[in-house]
Amino acid sequence: MRIELITTGTELLLGKVVNTHAAFLGRELFKLGLRIQRQSTVPDGLEIRVALEEAVHRSDLVLVTGGLGPTSDDVTREVVAEMLGRTLSPDPRILELIHRMFRERGLPQNAANDRQAMVPQGAIVLENHFGTAPGLYLPADTAAGTPHLILLPGPPRELEPMFVEVVIPVLERILAQAHESRPFWRNFRIFGVGESNLASILDPLLSGVSGLELGYCARLGEVDLRLVGEPDSVEAFSAVVRREFYSKIVVESEDSIQQVVVELLKEAGKMVSTAESCTGGLIASTITDVPGSSSVFHRGYVVYANEAKADLLGVSRDLLDTVGAVSDEVVRAMAEGCLERSRADYAIAVSGIAGPGGGSVEKPVGTVYVALASRGSETHSGRHYFPIDRISFKQRVVRLSLDLLRRRLRGLPLDS
Amino acid sequence: MRIELITTGTELLLGKVVNTHAAFLGRELFKLGLRIQRQSTVPDGLEIRVALEEAVHRSDLVLVTGGLGPTSDDVTREVVAEMLGRTLSPDPRILELIHRMFRERGLPQNAANDRQAMVPQGAIVLENHFGTAPGLYLPADTAAGTPHLILLPGPPRELEPMFVEVVIPVLERILAQAHESRPFWRNFRIFGVGESNLASILDPLLSGVSGLELGYCARLGEVDLRLVGEPDSVEAFSAVVRREFYSKIVVESEDSIQQVVVELLKEAGKMVSTAESCTGGLIASTITDVPGSSSVFHRGYVVYANEAKADLLGVSRDLLDTVGAVSDEVVRAMAEGCLERSRADYAIAVSGIAGPGGGSVEKPVGTVYVALASRGSETHSGRHYFPIDRISFKQRVVRLSLDLLRRRLRGLPLDS
Numbered sequence: 001m002r003i004e005l006i007t008t009g010t011e012l013l014l015g016k017v018v019n020t021h022a023a024f025l026g027r028e029l030f031k032l033g034l035r036i037q038r039q040s041t042v043p044d045g046l047e048i049r050v051a052l053e054e055a056v057h058r059s060d061l062v063l064v065t066g067g068l069g070p071t072s073d074d075v076t077r078e079v080v081a082e083m084l085g086r087t088l089s090p091d092p093r094i095l096e097l098i099h100r101m102f103r104e105r106g107l108p109q110n111a112a113n114d115r116q117a118m119v120p121q122g123a124i125v126l127e128n129h130f131g132t133a134p135g136l137y138l139p140a141d142t143a144a145g146t147p148h149l150i151l152l153p154g155p156p157r158e159l160e161p162m163f164v165e166v167v168i169p170v171l172e173r174i175l176a177q178a179h180e181s182r183p184f185w186r187n188f189r190i191f192g193v194g195e196s197n198l199a200s201i202l203d204p205l206l207s208g209v210s211g212l213e214l215g216y217c218a219r220l221g222e223v224d225l226r227l228v229g230e231p232d233s234v235e236a237f238s239a240v241v242r243r244e245f246y247s248k249i250v251v252e253s254e255d256s257i258q259q260v261v262v263e264l265l266k267e268a269g270k271m272v273s274t275a276e277s278c279t280g281g282l283i284a285s286t287i288t289d290v291p292g293s294s295s296v297f298h299r300g301y302v303v304y305a306n307e308a309k310a311d312l313l314g315v316s317r318d319l320l321d322t323v324g325a326v327s328d329e330v331v332r333a334m335a336e337g338c339l340e341r342s343r344a345d346y347a348i349a350v351s352g353i354a355g356p357g358g359g360s361v362e363k364p365v366g367t368v369y370v371a372l373a374s375r376g377s378e379t380h381s382g383r384h385y386f387p388i389d390r391i392s393f394k395q396r397v398v399r400l401s402l403d404l405l406r407r408r409l410r411g412l413p414l415d416s
Numbered sequence: 417m418r419i420e421l422i423t424t425g426t427e428l429l430l431g432k433v434v435n436t437h438a439a440f441l442g443r444e445l446f447k448l449g450l451r452i453q454r455q456s457t458v459p460d461g462l463e464i465r466v467a468l469e470e471a472v473h474r475s476d477l478v479l480v481t482g483g484l485g486p487t488s489d490d491v492t493r494e495v496v497a498e499m500l501g502r503t504l505s506p507d508p509r510i511l512e513l514i515h516r517m518f519r520e521r522g523l524p525q526n527a528a529n530d531r532q533a534m535v536p537q538g539a540i541v542l543e544n545h546f547g548t549a550p551g552l553y554l555p556a557d558t559a560a561g562t563p564h565l566i567l568l569p570g571p572p573r574e575l576e577p578m579f580v581e582v583v584i585p586v587l588e589r590i591l592a593q594a595h596e597s598r599p600f601w602r603n604f605r606i607f608g609v610g611e612s613n614l615a616s617i618l619d620p621l622l623s624g625v626s627g628l629e630l631g632y633c634a635r636l637g638e639v640d641l642r643l644v645g646e647p648d649s650v651e652a653f654s655a656v657v658r659r660e661f662y663s664k665i666v667v668e669s670e671d672s673i674q675q676v677v678v679e680l681l682k683e684a685g686k687m688v689s690t691a692e693s694c695t696g697g698l699i700a701s702t703i704t705d706v707p708g709s710s711s712v713f714h715r716g717y718v719v720y721a722n723e724a725k726a727d728l729l730g731v732s733r734d735l736l737d738t739v740g741a742v743s744d745e746v747v748r749a750m751a752e753g754c755l756e757r758s759r760a761d762y763a764i765a766v767s768g769i770a771g772p773g774g775g776s777v778e779k780p781v782g783t784v785y786v787a788l789a790s791r792g793s794e795t796h797s798g799r800h801y802f803p804i805d806r807i808s809f810k811q812r813v814v815r816l817s818l819d820l821l822r823r824r825l826r827g828l829p830l831d832s
Contacts, residue, residue, distance in 0.1 A: 013452040015442025016633035016640065019435060022457060026431025036429040037463065041438060041455040051454070054470065217432035224432065274697075274718070280704025281690075281697030284718040288696025291772050291806060299728065300718025302690070302700040307759075308715040343723075356707050390707060 008066035044073035066154030265296035298344035313337030335373035424482035482570030681712035714760035729753030751789035
């Protein structure tokens with residue numbers, strides 16, 4: 001099934017907004033075993049006509065985002081109707097929904113908004129619970145040689161829930177009619193192994209296994225490994241992956257490491273506190289990105305200056321003066337000081353040089369010490385080196401710290 | 417000048433990576449007065465051939481990203497050479513650079529890597545200081561009817577510096593030869609005014625002004641307003657914008673609000689500390705994203721629990737019990753407690769309900785109190801309401817807090 005995606009929006013081409021639709025839709029379609037074969041972005045207005053004509057003639061399904069709103073450059077609906085030779089007429093139910101929304105907000109009605117209720121003949125309305133413009137589904141017309149067309153609103157907040165709630169069931173019906181079987185897949189999120197290293201271990205093991213495709217996607221410190229294919233092959237190779245990387249598999253899903261850690265803390269009834277220098281609060285912020293994390297996050301200290309490390313965490317000034325803030329001794333003292341001063345069960349501490357300034361020969365920019373203090377166990381610490389830009393460095397250190405806590409909570413070895 | 421962009425990469429279509437090239441290149445080209453008219457993404461491999469042929473026939477310039485690497489599905493170079501009827505031959509200088517890099521890293525040479533040194537006849541090499549595959553510029557051939565072609569490496573860390581250092585000068589030469597004048601532009605980053613509100617004030621003032629185009633781009637709490645056109649018109653209208661929104665203009669550039677605040681603190685020789693509840697450390701982390709912020713950031717407290725607010729900041733337990741943590745009284749006590757306990761000149765405190773749980777009728781999810789305590793001035797505080805998802809809520813509150821400090825540092829009114 002060949003799928004194309006056309007995203008419309010001048011702002012996407014002016015670089016003021018990053019196009020997240022392609023990634024979102026690519027991910028959702030992949031779960032159905034489908035792939036986008038071509039994605040195009042066109043500005044608002046009539047340029048969409050050419051892109052649509054190209055796509056329609058070589059695809060089985062064309063997804064279009066944007067251009068369904070009330071302004072004069074929202075022309076997707078009209079261009080599609082014209083191309084397919086369908087008349088447009090107002091849908092009384094959508095019209096009433098739009099009018100009611102305007103009344104409730106005390107806004108004056110206007111004809112421009114009524115345009116959003118126009119529906120091409122034969123189209124199925126996809127309800128929009130987060131905006132006024134509905135989506136539209138035009139089933140394929142084999143006689144006319146036109147593919148399935150699905151028109152979606154531009155704002156991600158409207159498109160994303162609509163896709164999950166309404167479009168996926170439509171696609172499942174299309175797949176069932178086409179007798180296409182949905183492939184089986186599994187995702188492993190693996191921490192602390194490089195993509196090429198992972199591939200060099202797994203690819204040789206793959207020879208002799210049929211009906212299986214491996215996909216890798218690397219991010220700072222993390223690799224998503226995806227197995228797609230025949231259920232038996234996927235399950236058999238999953239066992240191989242688990243055997244080879246058991247301590248490094250963060251999760252067999254697409255949950256983030258912070259979701260995993262918060263969940264493990266909740267299960268164990270434990271809390272964590274943080275003492276951050278070079279990450280500047282990002283560990284605490286990342287943990288507290290998870291809804292409900294307040295029950296497992298105790299408190300955080302952002303101790304950039306030596307004075308703060310001494311005052312707030314009781315790190316000895318002598319130690320700071322002799323070995324320096326970026327050192328194994330200090331980061332251990334930070335973690336232990338943090339644990340002593342809070343009712344948490346674990347304390348994470350980090351101290352490093354995010355750069356671009358502040359490096360030396362012994363401790364170049366990118367050097368970081370990370371410690372984990374735990375009630376009733378020895379403090380663990382280590383030195384790491386990530387010579388990357390400041391923002392990536394912070395994110396990398398956050399993930400490393402959270403992985404350390406994950407290992408502790410799962411009873412896995414902390415060094416690897 | 418009609419420009420198309422073709423980005424290649426299966427990972428972009430599988431949704432594992434967000435395509436940031438379109439946004440980056442759109443922004444950079446806009447500064448030269450150029451716009452991308454169409455952007456397409458194709459998977460790795462030969463699908464690029466069709467996209468290239470379509471683009472070449474209707475464009476003056478085609479930019480292609482990706483597919484220049486050493487693996488078998490990196491075919492951009494070969495497809496372009498074939499399409500233009502050019503032979504490929506190895507460039508000895510690039511070959512030597514690749515070999516040297518491999519020697520230095522102690523890696524074995526291999527033929528696949530040598531492919532990256534192949535250059536189509538007539539192409540100009542664009543050096544890559546961050547990777548092995550160079551970019552290529554093939555000037556337009558009016559006799560053959562082919563446009564300018566610029567091939568760039570896929571990884572953003574290689575593409576972005578190459579574009580700024582090498583491609584922009586190439587484009588400037590192309591523009592000079594075409595006698596296209598570079599338009600004049602100005603960017604205003606405006607805080608706390610909605611996009612439609614901004615437009616409703618500015619659009620009427622625009623009537624009678626010729627040779628001027630306004631562009632708006634809204635992000636959480638911030639709008640970028642861009643004036644593009646004749647220098648005189650841009651300057652005259654810039655004066656209007658300054659008059660209408662003087663206290664709300666964060667900066668007349670594209671600097672982030674954290675860069676502006678760190679710069680203002682440095683100029684004033686002042687420091688800030690933070691006491692965060694619902695933002696969980698993100699204010700501290702955002703400030704410390706700015707290189708050199710260690711001289712202006714004093715310390716941060718992440719005080720999720722009431723106990724932490726009392727212990728670390730001296731907020732009275734009675735107050736917490738009677739009015740609750742999400743209140744004007746508590747957020748003021750947090751800011752003042754934070755200021756007392758640190759040597760900073762300013763303290764920002766926030767307390768709110770990020771959701772999805774924890775809301776009530778009086779204080780629904782999205783409610784937040786923000787306070788700014790300053791040495792020698794009265795503490796300022798206010799209640800705000802952002803009924804948006806948890807992550808957006810945190811970012812919105814961070815920007816609001818930083819804008820409050822910006823206003824204080826600039827001597828502007830704190831309420832608006």
